[in-house]
Amino acid sequence: MTAGFDLTRYQDPIAIQRALLNARTIAVVGLSGNSLRASNFVGYYLKRHGYRVIPVNPREDEILGQKSYAELTEIPEPVDIVNVFRNPDALPGIATDAVAIGAKVLWCQFNVINEEGARIAEQAGLTVIMDRCIKVEHARYIGRMHWLGFNTERITSLRGGLD
8 A cells, every 4th residue: 555545535434335335246356265264255245135145266166156257357247346355465456357347346445555456446337335345334224233323433332442
């Protein structure tokens, strides 16, 4: 990350809500077949909440009952969101592929931060969400946390508030 890179511009609540509400198909790059991995839990959650989840992982043939593709460009149907669970260094290539397949949103999970990847996607007209978990944001704005009225902008297990 370079000095002056404004990460907050990629965490806009309205853009997040719009992306989640308008999406039907989510390609998860780096989705693991291991149920103990965060990507698997997130993919399972998204599937349970009505999204079509397409795994992108060259090491797996099938994940969560869906055919897994080695690359985004192999997916034979339109994709609304490309959700990334990969090393930040891989993001420029993934962003290029997201543009090539006509995705609308490039969503980068926690700590998947790469300025060049964001620039590639943004210059092609994609909405970029970065350093946010799609499952947490769905729960915050649409799922159970929303039903309970939570919108704290931060999730913590600490008692007594944030210091």
